[in-house]
Amino acid sequence: ATIALAYEGYLLGYAETGMLYVKDRIDPAFTMLRPDARAYPALGYPSMAATRAAGFAPSFHYRARITVPDTLEVAALGRLVERQVSEGQASYVYESQQLAWRMDFAIARYGVLERDGHRVFHFPEDSAGGARVMRNLSEGLDLFTRWFGPLRGDPRFTVIEIPDGWGSQTDVTGIIQAAAAFRDSTRSNEVYHEVSHLWNVTTTDGPAPRWEEGLASFLEELAVEELEGRPAVRGEATRMLASAVRFFDERPQYAGVPLVEYGQREITGLSYRVGMVFFTVLHELVGPDRFNRLVGEYYRRHAESGGSTAEFVRLAKGEAGRDLARLFDEWFYTTDWLQLARQGMTVEQFMERY
Template structure:
């Protein structure tokens, strides 16, 4: 990703977003109040911030100088900030809910996603800065408070817990949500529109909250109702669900892909109106991310294989047991294509910015986990997986951490084996499958 994504010199402690929503496609007043702790003496600091119209910036209540430099907002406070000191920066701006960018990979369009009567968010990988001033790096997480004021007749939702719904003078409604857990900027969700909120319970009484366009509640109920079973299936393999609630936000719009926005995954309505096998694959994929990607965050974008590879592996494993394509069949097909993906998109742990969300990070990375399972055996692999999501729960971890943990659990050094799979120019032999062949790739 771009070298300026994320910022140094401070640790983000809390982010409070206040949106005064007006109408679809209409700019509206917004403020972001960020509390941070300086990790070094700061005469200035940066925030990731793209587009929108900047109005004022203050630091600890005093006006600050703010200069835009591409997608960076460079803030110079009235007085330098000492190392170790906590400070508060407040950015007032006019948000533009039409802002989107495009990638030529699985993400496609990202940023604000307009709907017929409102909006929802698809900020991955670095689109949060189009929505609010952020420390937009996948390893950086902080608690969020969302305060959304909207016209009567609309519902505002966000990841986490509804704290308050208050009618203001004039009839507008202010909705306040608490994220409950620290969340990365790329996994924030906030939606406004004509929604029904459908509640239920999952394993051990876990609150389940689906947010559905009013006209799609009945049509999507059959697949949405499978969430408790999906939770139970994943908990058998990865341990307790790591957040306080879960649910699906149904996106009835041109949303190109589903996204694991924390505690409220957004799923295109088309994914819930087709075949059961396809619907469950997508639902299980986004839910699995809540263990690997949301709870265990990646340290850097080159570690994305750990997030997408795990989600695709469990998606494939679930489909294998529930009437979908067989896991071995899918992995053999991925094995045949692996050299082509390495050639075009980089090895699993060596993506380029352009190839980040291409097939190598999905089936290509699930294949690495399948190879590890074949190498160490199913029992040892299951222990590795459970240990991974347990040891790094609520933390960021990377490829070196995974290799070290896997080696410790397996009782032998797996670095030589995994390094060939993760970084090699060519696909290694698949353990236990000497008959598997890689399709040849003609040199450019």
């Protein structure tokens, strides 16, 4: 089916309800169209809460044709299959690389870098940052491939720069990244974080607890240590642990919610913090070789069919070479870790505990 959309008027209501980053518009200076602003029909319910609870998985392929003045570049996370220029107009045709759950299109006077099939779209004033992001992207892909094994198919990864304040976004084939990451050389970890998500699988849990965000938060710091030679993991894990404790101190109504229920209670932002500490401890307990084998094997077994938290836990216990029952019980299925952290237990002491 072909859907033709005509846009007119102003986008109102998002900032007023707290979604401050939704500034999508059609503008010669910068254009953004994405599902956050309901820019096109999508599968769901007439309720944000109900749609989130349903946890819709990637479910469609797309082919999109976008025509713009030939002074502008159309950026998307799909594969560019056609570009035609005629009478001052340029038509771009993008297709999804695999099953998708969203379409994101940005239009600006982009510079484009390409290497080994990967692309970085950057604003003209950020060409140096674009080159650095491309280097981080390539090095991150090489590192995680060495650790976890090759990805299925022939993945092509894209990074698209957008203005600060518009909200970064990740899909399985790329990143929409705020300009600050292009302008600050100390934020390479953000690129490593998003690249590591390529080795995630579609979750069959619903609503998902998103522990894979904790894994990515750990892997980004581990990549910094490996690729840039500066300490990162222990310090970040200490900060994350303190931040998680503060969250529960300020919101005692959630103090009894374990990580596996974060999706049900809509507090998956905590998965970055609690999950990061958990995977820091797990990596120390089993060692890098077993840890990398676990992540790679979970991806290989479930990349096509999807996987659940229970399947990950079962595989981890089988690959660990030691008893992890207490670790998973205290961090995934109860909030015992929180009580211990409140008593002053440090990241290093958690490592010694198991």
